[in-house]
Amino acid sequence: MPLATLFFIFFKIGAFTIGGGYAMLPIIRTELVERRDIITDESFLETLALAQSAPGAIAVNTAVIIGYRLRRLPGALIAVLGTVLPSFLIILLLATFFLQFRESLAVQKAFAGIRPAVAALIAAAVLKLGYRQLRKLKNLYLFLIFLSASLFLNVHPILIIIFGGICGLLFYREEIKKENDSA
Numbered sequence: 001m002p003l004a005t006l007f008f009i010f011f012k013i014g015a016f017t018i019g020g021g022y023a024m025l026p027i028i029r030t031e032l033v034e035r036r037d038i039i040t041d042e043s044f045l046e047t048l049a050l051a052q053s054a055p056g057a058i059a060v061n062t063a064v065i066i067g068y069r070l071r072r073l074p075g076a077l078i079a080v081l082g083t084v085l086p087s088f089l090i091i092l093l094l095a096t097f098f099l100q101f102r103e104s105l106a107v108q109k110a111f112a113g114i115r116p117a118v119a120a121l122i123a124a125a126v127l128k129l130g131y132r133q134l135r136k137l138k139n140l141y142l143f144l145i146f147l148s149a150s151l152f153l154n155v156h157p158i159l160i161i162i163f164g165g166i167c168g169l170l171f172y173r174e175e176i177k178k179e180n181d182s183a
């Protein structure tokens with residue numbers, strides 16, 4: 001994939017996503033998995049797990065990982081630039097006019113409508129990604145355990161990811177053993 005194409009994919013995602021990093025994820029998935037068939041759903045889920053476990057904004061981390069997988073270091077740099085440049089330019093423009101419009105009822109009501117739309121996009125991405133992963137009963141159990149740990153026990157996301165990896169190794173050790181024996 002040409003670096004210019006990679007830049008414009010992430011620039012478009014950055015320019016047309018309102019709501020922060022998590023709101024970008026369904027758009028990144030749609031663009032790279034469904035429309036362009038550049039990566040698989042499984043690869044996207046792996047990317048999200050890595051991006052979530054690293055410090056920083058999840059959309060930027062996701063761009064780094066995908067860019068690196070596609071075009072190594074130049075791809076990572078170009079994908080990040082494409083992701084953050086629209087926000088930088090828009091915030092710069094908004095900051096110039098913010099004081100004039102922040103009290104506007106129309107602006108406040110527009111954002112009141114944008115927030116649920118962004119939440120719906122995030123929920124749709126979760127449902128699309130989760131559906132494939134939750135068909136196996138073991139994965140469904142893990143999902144319910146980790147969802148409960150996050151929602152009710154406030155377990156840190158990094159700990160959930162680490163325990164998820166450990167559980168994956170334990171629950172699927174027979175499959176791992178078979179693969180190692182056949183190699």
